[in-house]
Amino acid sequence: MEIILWIGFYFLTFYAFLPALVSRIFGFRVFMKGQSKSEVSLTFDDGPDPVYTPKLLDLLKRHGAKGTFFVVGENAERNPELIARIHEEGHILGIHNYVHHTNWLMRPRTVKRQIHRTSDVIKRITGSRPMYYRPPWGIVNVFDYANLGYLQIVLWTSLFGDWRKKVGADKLYKRMKQKLRPGEVFLLHDCGITFGADRDAPANTLSALERILDDGRELGYRFVGIDEMITITERAKKKGKPIERTATRRSSMSNDEQAGDNAHKVGPLKKLVVSLWMLYEKGFHIAFRLRPIGEGHFFNYRIRRYSGPPLDLQGDQTLRSGDRIMEIHFENQMLFDLGMNSKSTLQIGIRIIREMQNALPDMARELAKAPHGDEVKALYGVSMIHRGADSLGYETFELPRGLFSWMTNIYLRILIRVIHPAGNQRVRDKGDSMNPRMLIMTREMLLSWADESSPRKRRPVRSAKANAGKQQAENAAETAADFEETTIGELV
Numbered sequence: 001m002e003i004i005l006w007i008g009f010y011f012l013t014f015y016a017f018l019p020a021l022v023s024r025i026f027g028f029r030v031f032m033k034g035q036s037k038s039e040v041s042l043t044f045d046d047g048p049d050p051v052y053t054p055k056l057l058d059l060l061k062r063h064g065a066k067g068t069f070f071v072v073g074e075n076a077e078r079n080p081e082l083i084a085r086i087h088e089e090g091h092i093l094g095i096h097n098y099v100h101h102t103n104w105l106m107r108p109r110t111v112k113r114q115i116h117r118t119s120d121v122i123k124r125i126t127g128s129r130p131m132y133y134r135p136p137w138g139i140v141n142v143f144d145y146a147n148l149g150y151l152q153i154v155l156w157t158s159l160f161g162d163w164r165k166k167v168g169a170d171k172l173y174k175r176m177k178q179k180l181r182p183g184e185v186f187l188l189h190d191c192g193i194t195f196g197a198d199r200d201a202p203a204n205t206l207s208a209l210e211r212i213l214d215d216g217r218e219l220g221y222r223f224v225g226i227d228e229m230i231t232i233t234e235r236a237k238k239k240g241k242p243i244e245r246t247a248t249r250r251s252s253m254s255n256d257e258q259a260g261d262n263a264h265k266v267g268p269l270k271k272l273v274v275s276l277w278m279l280y281e282k283g284f285h286i287a288f289r290l291r292p293i294g295e296g297h298f299f300n301y302r303i304r305r306y307s308g309p310p311l312d313l314q315g316d317q318t319l320r321s322g323d324r325i326m327e328i329h330f331e332n333q334m335l336f337d338l339g340m341n342s343k344s345t346l347q348i349g350i351r352i353i354r355e356m357q358n359a360l361p362d363m364a365r366e367l368a369k370a371p372h373g374d375e376v377k378a379l380y381g382v383s384m385i386h387r388g389a390d391s392l393g394y395e396t397f398e399l400p401r402g403l404f405s406w407m408t409n410i411y412l413r414i415l416i417r418v419i420h421p422a423g424n425q426r427v428r429d430k431g432d433s434m435n436p437r438m439l440i441m442t443r444e445m446l447l448s449w450a451d452e453s454s455p456r457k458r459r460p461v462r463s464a465k466a467n468a469g470k471q472q473a474e475n476a477a478e479t480a481a482d483f484e485e486t487t488i489g490e491l492v
Helices: 002-026 052-063 073-078 080-088 108-126 142-147 169-179 201-218 226-239 247-251 255-262 268-288 332-340 345-366 403-419 423-433 443-450 464-468 470-476 480-484
Strands: 039-045 067-071 092-095 152-154 185-189 222-224 299-305 311-313 317-319 324-330 376-384 395-398 436-442
Touching (some): 073 080, 080 092, 185 201, 311 436, 317 376
Parallel strands (some): 039 185
Antiparallel strands (some): 299 324, 311 317
């Protein structure tokens, strides 16, 4: 049963969760943000709507603005005259599936059928097929990259919760005004009949948008279709001239200064990514019945059977396939909070070392009450290895090459980008040397941490090799130089 759960979890991760996360973080195969001096793109999802779409088109016409409409196929089929008007007035039409269902819950063939059906509807009405696609909720699956090569996937830089009526026009306007700048791709809605939306919410969108269009005109901005924004961006990239106003200032900052500068700044996009990540983690905990260690703030665990190659451990012991292990998982929410409230990798590294050291006595005592705890042969974790692990009694081993190693490598790299204040830079600078390792501690070594007399300060009995490097490892926990060479090493 566990094997089936593992296969299912990995399938969902690589079919749906990671592709969505990769698209969000790295912009892989999607367009999210423009590089422009005075252009803004307004995009509208879920329509057309017989009540609000005509009013929106009237508003855009009065202001000489162009928009991009990602239409739901069944709505387009019911309102062909609105599709024709959108096209005739020079706006861009895109696809938002035939019905408003997430791609995570549909097979690749079903997604493809939804897109083709919507494309056919638009072609019958306008005489041309759309070139742009936005999946509902911005969620792609891994096959979308291959199956939709002829379409440009478009996401967004800012969304404002305008599908909820209770947000109100004033608050919606303030949110939009705060994000009004060149290169932005706004996500708005001209229809409120989809699941989770309020029927009359687009009325607030229209009210707030009218004020934004006035503000944009005063600032000298142009509101353009996504096709023009993409063209302008491609030209800017070819010239190699960064558009963002903060580029010069940031280029002169060190990595850690940039980390500190961003430590407390979490935009809506990253909030969404982190929320998805934490939701995934909760599902993982439930599926594999992880149990908390101590107060459960930093670590969780489960008892399972080891399934890798034989590993020679300290004390002439060998860990073999079928032996029970205590598998440790880091609590990603706490790791994210730690990263967002730290100014440098030094602070994160020191805190992680201390938390690991503090948790080892609890891990040792957990063996006494865990199911099959008396059969556990070793403590086991997977990490982007850091120096100093041997000072706690761990031995490190390379992950055997294969599918699991490859997937773990991708998972940990994305994790570092999400939770590390300078994660993007670290992956770029040290990506070639960042490979996951197994951290393993023998049962005897783990139990030596359970000394109640001084559980936070004592060190386990070390092998001669570990003792030889003791001073270096302890210095590593206290000096910036050692930690700056250390990959943070999250156990996940």
